[in-house]
Amino acid sequence: MTGLILMLALCADPFPYEKDERELSADIHEHELKAHVYRLAGSEFMGRSGDGGERAAVHIADAFRRLPLKPAFGDSYLQPIPWLLTTPRADGKKVVGRNVGAYLPGSDPALADEWIILAAHYDHLGVRFGKMHPGADDNASGVAMLLEVAEAMALAPEKPKRSVFFISFDLEEIGLQGSTHFVTNPPRPYAKLKAMLVADIIGRSMAGVMDEHLFVLGSETSPELTNLSKAVRPEAGLSVARLGHDLVGTRSDYGPFRDRKTPFLFFTTGVHKDYHRSTDLPDRINYAKLTKISRWIEAATRQVADATDTPKWDPAPLGPGLDEVAAVLELFNRSLAKPEVVPLTEDQRKRFEASRDRLKEIADRGTMTADDRVWLIRTAQWALLNVF
Ligand SMILES: [Zn+2]
Numbered sequence: 027m028t029g030l031i032l033m034l035a036l037c038a039d040p041f042p043y044e045k046d047e048r049e050l051s052a053d054i055h056e057h058e059l060k061a062h063v064y065r066l067a068g069s070e071f072m073g074r075s076g077d078g079g080e081r082a083a084v085h086i087a088d089a090f091r092r093l094p095l096k097p098a099f100g101d102s103y104l105q106p107i108p109w110l111l112t113t114p115r116a117d118g119k120k121v122v123g124r125n126v127g128a129y130l131p132g133s134d135p136a137l138a139d140e141w142i143i144l145a146a147h148y149d150h151l152g153v154r155f156g157k158m159h160p161g162a163d164d165n166a167s168g169v170a171m172l173l174e175v176a177e178a179m180a181l182a183p184e185k186p187k188r189s190v191f192f193i194s195f196d197l198e199e200i201g202l203q204g205s206t207h208f209v210t211n212p213p214r215p216y217a218k219l220k221a222m223l224v225a226d227i228i229g230r231s232m233a234g235v236m237d238e239h240l241f242v243l244g245s246e247t248s249p250e251l252t253n254l255s256k257a258v259r260p261e262a263g264l265s266v267a268r269l270g271h272d273l274v275g276t277r278s279d280y281g282p283f284r285d286r287k288t289p290f291l292f293f294t295t296g297v298h299k300d301y302h303r304s305t306d307l308p309d310r311i312n313y314a315k316l317t318k319i320s321r322w323i324e325a326a327t328r329q330v331a332d333a334t335d336t337p338k339w340d341p342a343p344l345g346p347g348l349d350e351v352a353a354v355l356e357l358f359n360r361s362l363a364k365p366e367v368v369p370l371t372e373d374q375r376k377r378f379e380a381s382r383d384r385l386k387e388i389a390d391r392g393t394m395t396a397d398d399r400v401w402l403i404r405t406a407q408w409a410l411l412n413v414f
Pocket residue numbers: 147164165198226227278
C-alpha cells in the first residue's frame with residue numbers, strides 16, 4: 027500500500043454495517059443481507075472487476091473462512107481462472123479471475139460423496155464510461171443470499187445428507203468464464219454432482235411490476251426438481267413462479283452445467299430499469315423480499331441435499347406448462363395496467379394485448395400444445411429484448 031492510498035483508506039468513513047455483516051447466526055436476517063449488499067456494492071470493490079474483483083474475491087473467501095466450512099478447492103477457498111490464449115494479455119497477467127467457494131460435508135456416509143452446488147456470481151461490470159457500476163442487484167443480492175444460506179446451514183445442528191458446495195463464480199459477465207472453468211476443473215468427480223442451484227438478480231421486481239414474485243427457472247429439467255420446487259412453501263408475501271429456462275436463453279452460470287445435463291434451478295426476480303447501469307444501487311433493493319427469498323432458497327437447498335429421489339436429467343417437453351402460462355399472463359397483465367412503469371409503443375401495446383388474449387385462451391383451455399410453447403418462447407424473448 028502506498029502512503030497516499032493508506033492515507034485515503036484511513037480517512038475513509040468506516041463501514042457502517044460491520045457489526046451486522048459479521049453477525050453469525052443460524053437464522054437469516056434482513057440486516058445481515060443488507061450489510062453484505064452494501065459492502066459488496068460499495069466503492070471498496072469498484073464494481074467487482076479487475077483489481078476490485080480480486081479484492082471482492084478475498085473478502086468473500088474471508089467470510090467463508092469465519093464459518094465452520096471446508097475450503098472448496100483442496101486447501102484453498104479460491105480457484106484461479108487462467109488466461110488460456112497463447113497470445114499474452116496486455117497487462118501480462120496469467121490469472122484473469124478467481125472462483126470462490128467452501129463446502130459443508132454431507133452427514134450421511136452413504137450420500138456424502140454426492141454433491142450439490144448453490145451458486146451466485148460476484149463479478150460485475152467495474153467502471154464503465156467513467157462511472158462505477160455497483161451491481162447491487164446484479165449480483166451482490168445473490169452473494170448476500172449465498173453467504174447467509176452458507177452461514178445458516180453451517181451453524182444449524184441439522185446437517186444436510188449430501189455435501190453442499192457454496193460457490194461464488196467470477197467472470198459471469200464476461201461469457202460465464204468462471205463457471206465454464208469450474209465444470210472442466212471440478213473439485214470433485216463431476217458424475218457425483220446431482221444438482222446445481224444458482225441465483226442471479228434476486229433483490230427487486232421484474233420490470234418494476236412483479237413485486238412479490240421470485241421466478242424459478244430450470245425446474246423443468248428434472249421431474250424431481252419440479253416436485254421439490256412446488257413442495258417448498260414460500261412465506262406470506264412471497265410468490266414463487268416457475269418458468270422454463272428456454273424462455274430467457276442462457277442468462278447466468280447454469281449454462282455450462284445444463285450443457286452437461288446437470289439438473290438445475292435458476293432463481294431470479296428479473297430484470298428492471300437499472301439492470302447493467304450505474305444506478306443499480308443498494309438503496310433500491312427490497313431487503314424484506316430478499317430475506318424471504320433467501321429463506322426459501324435455504325429450504326430448497328436443504329431439500330435437494332436430502333432428497334431420497336435423486337434429481338435426474340429428464341426435461342419436460344412443454345416446460346413448466348400451465349404454471350408458466352399463468353406467470354407470463356400475470357406479467358403481461360400488470361405491464362398493460364401500468365403504462366407509467368412499463369411504457370409501451372402503440373405496436374408493442376397491441377402485441378402485448380394479443381399475447382395476453384392467447385395466454386388467457388391457453389389457460390382457459392387447461393392444456394398447452396407444442397405450438398403454444400414455441401409461440402410463448404418467441405413472445406417472451408421478443409418482450410425481453412424489446413420491452414423489459
Ligand atoms: Zn448477473
